[in-house]
Amino acid sequence: MANYEQLRLRNQLCFPLYVCSKEVVRKYKPLLDELDLTYTQYITMMAMWEHQQLSAKELGNILYLDSGTLTPVLKTLEKKGFVERQRSKDDERSLIISLTPEGSDLQDRAAHIPEAIGKCIDMDLEDLQTLHRLLHKFMDTSIK
Amino acid sequence: MANYEQLRLRNQLCFPLYVCSKEVVRKYKPLLDELDLTYTQYITMMAMWEHQQLSAKELGNILYLDSGTLTPVLKTLEKKGFVERQRSKDDERSLIISLTPEGSDLQDRAAHIPEAIGKCIDMDLEDLQTLHRLLHKFMDTSIK
DNA sequence: TTAAATTTAATTGTGTACAATTTATCTGAT
């Protein structure tokens, strides 16, 4: 009978990635609840705070999300008053997303979140920096 | 006007975790399609291959999934013939999940997957080992 | 120049994730 050591859960890279990703989102939840944002809505707003205005296409490239995911997220964020959606005059296919004043104000209320998250992750800074670096390396070498 | 450097997407730990996790699942997809498994079904089968028999509760603890997620996954895996679901005689509340012979056979057909995934991740072994170690450290220090 | 190919969002359908609630069963203290 084969042992299949390489098929054990703890020997995979995928499984801890999957678990850690969900766990981090879980940590954000109480902080994001105060802003009435889900995690996906939050990273969308982070992109908007950085760029003020983006096409849906550009937003998808930044967040690695397709229109099937983004369309409802953007409609929800518009309903909440944080962004506006309007077709480009130059190219009617393109949907331009713009940060509203209310969306911009939200950044102030989100400013404390990164530090609050940092405090509940009990790892030393060096390990966190290494982890950060390796995840970006993984993204750069593995995507597309 | 504030700069909010700490709110930039690329300075977060959560975002690369989220992107890498989804990206890895995407890499599994063509391999898992051949076995008619989704990623969640695959990690469930990995746990079953290791243990042959587990309660739904134990499975949830291993996979970090609750009954809301697991119940439909287990019903699907039963429909595909890879596991059996039956109430415990000792405790009718408990649902015992057992690997079927078909489920066991599936392990042979999955045996090549870890190596195939390894080949399409273009990072050196040392970085991958460090990443693996730090993700487990993160799980150990951050969950519960 | 106009028909074919491409591009962009939206839609549709399937499958998670997870919080909150419900239902059934079991345990323990009186």
Added chain:
DNA sequence: ATCAGATAAATTGTACACAATTAAATTTAA
């Protein structure tokens, strides 16, 4: 012995995530 609390799974409702398709607008090439 019984019932209050605990436990386990299922259910319900919301929100992604993504493949595949559709629809509309634009670009390209014969």
